[in-house]
Amino acid sequence: MQSCEIAYFSAEFGLDESLPIYSGGLGILAGDHIKAAADLNVTLTGVGIFYGNGYFRQRIDEDGAQQHLYPAVDPEASVYPVRPVRDDNGRPIVIAVPLGGRKVHAKAWSVRLGSVTLYLLSTDVESNGEADRRLTDTLYPGDHDIRICQEMLLGIGGTRLLEALGIRPDVWHMNEGHCAFLTLERIRMLSAEGVPFETALEAVKASTVFTTHTPVPAGHDVFSIDQMDRYFGDYYWQLGTDRERILSLGRADGAFNMTRLAVSTSSRVNGVSKLHGDVTRELFRRWMPHIPKPDVPVDSVTNGIHIGTWLAAGMKELFDRYLQSDWTVRTADPETWRAVRDIPHQELWAAHQQAKASLIAAFGLPLDASGEGPLVIGFARRFATYKRALLIFSDPDRLARLLGDARRPVCLVFSGKAHPADGPGQELIRRIVHLSREERFKGRVHLIENYAMDRAKKLVQGVDVWLNTPTKPMEASGTSGQKAALNGVLNCSVLDGWWVEGYNGRNGWAIESAADADAELQAARDSEALYRLLEEEIVPLYYKRGERKLPMDWVNLMKESICSLAPVFNTHRMVDEYRNRVYIPASARGKRFAADGFEVASRVAAYKQFIRSQWPGVHVRKVDLLADNSSRIGLNKSAFRAEIGLGAIWHKDVRVEAVGSDGRQGIWKARLDPVQQLAKGVYVYEGSSPDVAIDIWKANVNVRVTPVSPDFANEFEMELSAWG
Structure with a gap:
């Protein structure tokens, strides 16, 4: 298989709880990505930031308010050895980055995982002023200037570090838009060699790929034009x-997005699930x-894990x-997992009970750790309002009856952090603390503070x-x-x-949710569906015992x-998919654009x-629909x-199509040829017209002209179309 060297940039990496330089899903995904790359011997270099105080440590006070603590991160305490990066003479490698008219210096730490090295930049360097030394203290600061x-x-600094280390990636993978300035630095480096800007832009774009994780406009970093200047x-x-x-x-919208x-400077853009790809196209x-x-x-x-x-x-x-x-080493092969069906029920149940007992002991939950203990439902994730942590409390009396059934007890375990600047998210935490103290929920609702990888492992293994109750379609992946599924925990x-x-009707439960413009109405429908599942299916099935009380x-x-889920939703499958569908094509494209003095670029x-x-x-000057077969090439269709007026553009440099609605929120296209x-x-x-069952008169047909080139990465690379 063709090999290529990848640079993987991300604002956060979650390798282990002992290196708390991650906040949540994006960082955990990045950490899992590079671990899988190491397992598969992919030549990949990670680039991120070493946050001196990391993401905050959460403490919940008596009133349920989230407190934010920032203890210093000790690289010596990491499970993964974290070492300073030095040159051949043993001196620390320090790079300079221009920030607002001044030079700020940064050193680097490295973490080695097999074929993968992760480099983490820090401005805690003696040659910097005190304010600049603190620039990399915390992850996702609220101050936009620090951000x-x-x-x-x-x-910029990450790109300069790779240059200083003599690392020449074939493909540059941007994991979210936080790192997109790397494309400007790569253009600057080519410009310094005499390559014209537009040529440099095409060369950089050819070898750059971008993964977006955020399905809502507010989740994308935006800086004012004044800040940029x-x-x-x-x-x-x-x-x-x-x-x-x-x-x-x-x-975009009067600011710099x-x-x-990232989209403008990448040849390939992808979302992190099929639905998210569709949502991103709309966005x-x-x-x-x-x-x-x-x-x-x-x-x-x-995504996978x-x-x-x-x-x-x-x-x-x-x-x-x-x-x-x-x-x-064969986790992506469904055949690997078929043997799970042959594991004796008693042994699989015992392994799950062992994980459940470990969860209960780790957090001191006042629950029976035996197989007769309550049904435990876990809800652990970032406390953002769209994740709707309180949806299950929509009808408190109904929930109290469900949890408090002496014959079939149920308990809820919550955990998660809200961003320090997210007041509504923090209010959700406070509300859950207060609910847990109500008499009807005492001993049945628990909140575990300081959600991190170590706590996440106990929860996904033991509940x-x-x-999961997000507002659809706001969950990217x-x-x-x-x-949880990997560990035999069932998803609802x-x-x-x-x-x-992932859902196939036999591997968990789906809360049927139709996106509704009225958020309250959607929440009411979703909570009703959730209560019905719990009351009629989930709880009765859990307490339905057979031989040996199994x-x-x-x-x-x-x-x-x-x-059904383990062979598909794992990072071995995911990284292999990136390698074959994204990295190898981008590597070939980048090399072709750069060859012969950037001739193609x-x-x-x-x-x-x-x-x-x-x-x-x-201009599309005139469009006729000929239903009487009077065209030169109509074949009973x-x-x-x-x-079409093309002016100075050659007729073979455009694609002309009839485009219409298929009646199912999609489109059909029929190519038109010059005659x-x-x-x-x-x-x-x-x-x-195409060979599809359509009512041509109701299809809202129009004619479109699009520029084309065999050198484009996709059919709409220029984002240009002219319509009739």
Whole structure:
């Protein structure tokens, strides 16, 4: 298989709780990604920031208020050896980054995981002033000036660090938009070698890929144009073009959007689940309104989890005994997991009870740790309002009856942090603390403070049901439920994110949720569906005991959950998918664009500049629908005829299509070919309707002209279309 070297940039990496430089899902995913790359011997270099005080340690006070503590992160305490990066003479490698007219220096730490090295930058360097030494203290600071400095350090500084280390990646993977300034630095480096800006942009774009994780506009980092000018004033000119051209790469809604910059400078963009890819296409349409949503160039690679990190010791011991001896290196093969069905029910249930007892003991929960203990439902994730932690409390009296049934007791275990600047999220935590103290919920509702990887492991391994109730479709992917499923914990979730792909009707429960413009109405419907599932299906099934007091049907669901979900939602499958679908094509593309003195990049740049300059002259002058088969190429179908004015653009440099609605929120397309030249730059195009069952008169048909090139990464790379 073709090999290539990957640079993987992310603002956070969650490797282990002993290195708390992550806040949540994005960092855990990044950590799992590089662990899987190491398992698969992928040549990958990670780049991030060493946060001196990390993400905050959470403490909940008597009133339920979240307190934010920032103890210093001790690299010596990490399970993974963290070492300073030095040159051949043993001196620390220090790079300089321009920040608002001054130079800030950064050193680096390294973490080695097999074939993968993770480099973490820190500005805690003696040559910096005190304020600059504190720039990398905390993750996701609320101060926008510190935030832009961190992102310049990550993108620009990270690129300079790789250059100083002599690392020349074939592919640059941006995990979220925080690191997108790396593309500007790569352009600057090429500009310093005499490569024109537009050529450098195409060369950088060819070898850059971008993964977006955020399905809502508010989740994307945005800086004011004034901020950009203050921090990049002495940097713009070094890129070989003017300020306005650089700002145009990220300008959106009057500000500079880091996601927009990432999209503008990447040849491949992907969401993190199939549904998220669809949501992202709708989100990005505001930047390219002339392109229908199905054509917006966003793909998807569904997230997974690193099995070696999240599997309970007892479960691993069980799998070692019953699965093939090499199962840990064949986790993406469904055949590997079929043997789970042959594990005796009693042994699988005992392994789960062992994990449940470990959970209860670790957090001192006042619960019976035996198999006769209550059904435990876990809800643990970041406390953001859209995750709806309080949905299950929509009808407190109904919930109290469910939890307090002496014959079939149920308890809820919550855990999670809210961002220090997220007041509504912190209020959710306070509310749960207060509810847990109400007489009807005492001993049945518990909140575990300081959610981190060590606590997450206990929870995903030891609860019986993993609850997930986001407002659909705001969950990009979610991976905590995947970790739970691996351990035989059953998911009960809104059909959002990864669960849309994972749920098969036999491996857990789906809260049927139709997105509604009225949030209260949607919440009412979702809570009713949740209560019905708990009362009529989940609780009765858990307490339905067979021989040896085993919940035989429940264990069958556990087996189905593991067999159907483990081989798909793991990072070995995910990284292999990135390697084959994203990295190898981007590597080949990047090398082709850079070869022979950037010949292809130069040609594409010139072509795009010409097309942009001439595009205002492209017009669809006339469109006729010929249902009487009178066209030259109509074959008993509806046919289309369009007169297109192309001006100076060659007719083979555009694609002309009839585009219509398929009646199912999708579109159909029929190619139109040039059949006649009416005048200089004016052509007649004709084509017939596709072989689909459509009412041509109700399909809202129009004709579209799009620039094309065999060198484009996708059909809509220029984000240009002219419509009739």
